[in-house]
Amino acid sequence: MQTGKASGVLYLCATPIGNLEDITLRVLKVLREVDLVAAEDTRHTRKLFSHYGIHTALTSYYEHNRQAKGGYILEQLAGGKSVALVSDAGTPGISDPGEELVMAALEKGIQVTPLPGPSALLAALTVSGLSLSRFVFEGFLPIQNKERRQRLAKLVWEPRTIVLYESPHRLSKTLGELIDTLGDRRACAARELTKLHEDVRRGTLVQLQELFGNQSPRGEFVLVIEGCSIKGEQAHSLDSSLTLSPEEYVRLLQEEGVPPSKAIKIVARLRNIPRRELYKEISRST
Numbered sequence: 001m002q003t004g005k006a007s008g009v010l011y012l013c014a015t016p017i018g019n020l021e022d023i024t025l026r027v028l029k030v031l032r033e034v035d036l037v038a039a040e041d042t043r044h045t046r047k048l049f050s051h052y053g054i055h056t057a058l059t060s061y062y063e064h065n066r067q068a069k070g071g072y073i074l075e076q077l078a079g080g081k082s083v084a085l086v087s088d089a090g091t092p093g094i095s096d097p098g099e100e101l102v103m104a105a106l107e108k109g110i111q112v113t114p115l116p117g118p119s120a121l122l123a124a125l126t127v128s129g130l131s132l133s134r135f136v137f138e139g140f141l142p143i144q145n146k147e148r149r150q151r152l153a154k155l156v157w158e159p160r161t162i163v164l165y166e167s168p169h170r171l172s173k174t175l176g177e178l179i180d181t182l183g184d185r186r187a188c189a190a191r192e193l194t195k196l197h198e199d200v201r202r203g204t205l206v207q208l209q210e211l212f213g214n215q216s217p218r219g220e221f222v223l224v225i226e227g228c229s230i231k232g233e234q235a236h237s238l239d240s241s242l243t244l245s246p247e248e249y250v251r252l253l254q255e256e257g258v259p260p261s262k263a264i265k266i267v268a269r270l271r272n273i274p275r276r277e278l279y280k281e282i283s284r285s286t
């Protein structure tokens, strides 16, 4: 694909998150015309290629080879070749490899062009029935318990709609942790979007937990959660939960629907204070 420039262009191509028809005409054209397609999983992308009769050269670019392969792709671009980057599903760079390659390409003065299209994030958000005016994307929560707790604690007073990616085997655990930390709130679990068994459940976190129980339901999930509804002066004073005393923190969690014993458990853990002491302090002040 001749670009008429010294270096080639890096095209960021969004591909389907399920339904193979969710692909733009421009992505198909670029995938046919570029010199090289860098794919997260070449076997996966071959299926897309065979569906659309595309025969462009493929190379892999994934989490564990991105250092070495990134260098090779940049060399190709610097040598005037055009490269399309695709992930297994959706938009490259969104919880998928791509971010580093884009940064490195820009540093070298290589042109980067987006070819927008599907992303599970926007598909789930728009169908959730929750406020779309402001939202925050948290990607996947950390796997380590301590880091998960810290990340969730930061979301307690988040007023924007929250979007999380989650794998089915952690769904039940995550719903439990969300209830413990944020209290019960409106939420949506969007599963297998655009696929045959697409399933969108709306309710509260507790209702979703009851629905999915302790099983690992099949498929891929996006969780969309209502932001904190405490507004005005109260929200201002809560901007940082760290400015609250442990007792105030417990009271506010209770106002958000968290049962008293759970609220105490959460604050004791987050503030690293013995639960018994916090109980004593609270019963003294009430």
Ligand code: SAM
Binding pocket: 017, 018, 087, 089, 090, 091, 092, 093, 094, 095, 096, 118, 119, 120, 121, 164, 165, 166, 167, 190, 191, 192, 193, 194, 195, 220, 221, 222
């Ligand atoms: N880059 C992709 C995008 O733009 O959406 C996201 C890739 S990330 C590795 C994969 C996660 O996206 C899954 O664990 C799931 O949370 C979500 N996801 C992908 N496809 C989905 C689908 N069809 N339905 C619901 N969630 C999906």
